[in-house]
Amino acid sequence: MKLILSSCDFRNDHAKKTIIDNLPKPISQCKLLYIPNEKATFDTIHSDRYYFRMEEFGFTRENVYVFDYDNTEAFRGLDIDILYISGGNTFAIMDRLRKGNFENEIIRYVKNGVIYIGGSAGAHIASQNIEHVAEFDPIPDGMTDFHGLGLFDGILICHYTEDRSALYEKLKAEGTYKVFALGNDDSLVIHSDKDSVMKQ
Numbered sequence: 001m002k003l004i005l006s007s008c009d010f011r012n013d014h015a016k017k018t019i020i021d022n023l024p025k026p027i028s029q030c031k032l033l034y035i036p037n038e039k040a041t042f043d044t045i046h047s048d049r050y051y052f053r054m055e056e057f058g059f060t061r062e063n064v065y066v067f068d069y070d071n072t073e074a075f076r077g078l079d080i081d082i083l084y085i086s087g088g089n090t091f092a093i094m095d096r097l098r099k100g101n102f103e104n105e106i107i108r109y110v111k112n113g114v115i116y117i118g119g120s121a122g123a124h125i126a127s128q129n130i131e132h133v134a135e136f137d138p139i140p141d142g143m144t145d146f147h148g149l150g151l152f153d154g155i156l157i158c159h160y161t162e163d164r165s166a167l168y169e170k171l172k173a174e175g176t177y178k179v180f181a182l183g184n185d186d187s188l189v190i191h192s193d194k195d196s197v198m199k200q
Helices: 013-021 049-057 090-099 103-111 121-125 131-135 162-174
Strands: 002-006 032-035 064-066 082-085 115-119 155-158 179-182 187-191 196-199
Touching: 002 013, 002 121, 013 187, 032 049, 049 064, 082 103, 082 121, 090 103, 090 121, 090 131, 103 115, 115 121, 121 155, 131 162, 155 162, 162 179, 179 187
Parallel strands: 002 115, 032 064, 032 082, 082 115, 155 179
Antiparallel strands: 002 187, 187 196
């Protein structure tokens, strides 16, 4: 199981290099399931918008599936190499995934060898818990479950700067989870089969 987590994913040169260096084959050959952020609508999902964005990052259009929150059944059991969740509102994305009963399918993909790429919200979602992200993202009305996907042992503070140091120290002092701070140039590469977490 491999996770590549960062604050800015493909929009940051260092993070993009880390992602590409950790793929099993050239990015143009990788089959991708892209899960867009909470603002995705039927029109944008079924337009060229997200395909163009993935082509900009190096993927080949015919290898890209763009996830539809309203038709999750179509995205189960795909033959893919990568599952990618980008930035947005961490809570709103998690809430939409839960309402579509898709979080367990993501876990199944990753445990079966699909590489998980998470940028900002996508990185937070992979962790044990997202409640602390309320410092930055509003919580949708009625949302009370703040568990993440639990794909690794810890939680994250993305876009880390000195302004977020008090939160970092508070979470560390509480000792509930291992806490990782990721600046915009930082990435975590997690190999669960090798029991390793590397900050790059």
